[in-house]
Amino acid sequence: MFGNWFKTTLLMAAFVALFGAIGLVLGGRTGMLVALLFGGAMNIWAWWFSADMVLRMYDAREVDARSAPEFHAMIAELAQRAGLPMPRVYIIDEAQPNAFATGRSPEHAAVAATTGIMRVLTARELRGVMAHELAHVKHRDTLISTISASIAGAISALANFAMFFTGGQRDEEGGGVNPLVALLVMIFAPVAAMLIQLAISRSREFGADAGGAAIGGDPGALADALLKIERYAQGLPLHAAEAHPETAQMMIVNPLHGGGMTELFRTHPRTEERVARLRAMAAGRRY
Template sequence: MFNLMKTAILMAAITALFMAIGSLMGGQTGMMLALAVAVAMNFFSYWFSDKMVLKMYNAREVDATSAPQFYRMVQDLAQRAGLPMPRVYVIDEDAPNAFATGRNPEHAAVAATTGIMRVLSERELRGVMAHELAHVRHRDILISTVSATMAGAISMLANFAMIFGGRDSEGRPANPIVGLLVMLLAPLAASLIQMAISRSREFEADRGGAEISGDPRALASALEKIHAYARGIPMAAAERHPETAQMMIMNPLSGGGLRGLFSTHPATEERVQRLLAMAPGAQ
């Protein structure tokens, strides 16, 4: 219930931001047009954002025949977590990463890259997929997927505000300073929203994943490996759609400039320390 409330608040905040940008672009008419766009985007995000994100990454669905070992691993973990069996996807990417998406546990999907399957041992991969299923169990997946879709829409609308904003009688931007501020601040606001909802839930998903798999050391080891490999292997789809970075188990972006400043993930070292503290025999 709490995450549903957070999703509603997020949608309301983004709707207000859409209306503010629309007002700057075209006064009351622009504001009402932006409201209509925001309502349509909210509807689309709730029902179809998971499909959109999976398509962005060219994810292909697998089953017990096409990927038996991976599928059965997810199936076993879902049973341990008390969850319905999610749809399972593989992404043909060298960068090691994984994410979960969907609007609720009954309509969830988990995805992993071929890179993560090569880099990690079976035990470590099991820890990663347990982490993703913890996101499903905590119902993080809706707000995560919606925020990714809406953040991309805000960036697009901000660019429209800059390019197609109000014009004076001579065809020049009516208020170029306001247009520039909108272009800069709207995507920044979207990033701040994502950052606020992402960091704490990664810690909770680590804890939940360790409980589901029963092996916190395996997840800690997986995070260290992913962190080491991901820095040298760019994830092209994530670079094209940076608003989806907060969905991944590890930040897939190169980290330059504002991307590094507004990272949606906590430090890997702290995540590993917390997991090791959960391990049997930890002091």
């Protein structure tokens, strides 16, 4: 567990360093200082507000024991088994089956599921999925994934400002930024941010699978759910995820549709490997 936290801390530090590098390229030492301050402010802002922002992106609606009694009761039972406070519960009106958890701490957590996943999965499978999401809450992955999504989006936006620094003012005295340099920053900074973000995501999913299996007491249920979700998700778009791809790594299964670059920028470990590990757990074997 300590190794995962240390790795994640290094990866999050890399986000701040990337902010500084962009600022250095575009504005020298002053630009680096401004970018580092901006990166620090983004961290603080994301800590407090990113969870609600993500829920708004997905137009999630909060439900309670009266509006969604069976689903709410399922979350309450799993949270009690996990030794967690009751999270806020949300439903997203999307056909694609998927789910995620968010929040800066177990005391400020939320779980969300699409109407598609509630329609496609059996109650046993849905329970396995939501146990996985509560494992993310218990491991405090929700803070890391939500902050990384927010900062990755901010880095992409910052890189897009690069061309404003060219301004056509470059002269013999060296004023301005070389348009080629600005173009390279625009291209490669978001890619670097995405790679950092995906490394964070992939390092956390196996732990949440194991934790969810322990909370729910049924590794096979999550394995069955993962296979079914991936099969359905391939043919159904998740519109909010397509509009905000930096949030894709928060989902239990990759919600995005892509071409040949999909393998390079995988948001999750391969489902086949996740299922194999869960099957081994169900059989009492070590993977």
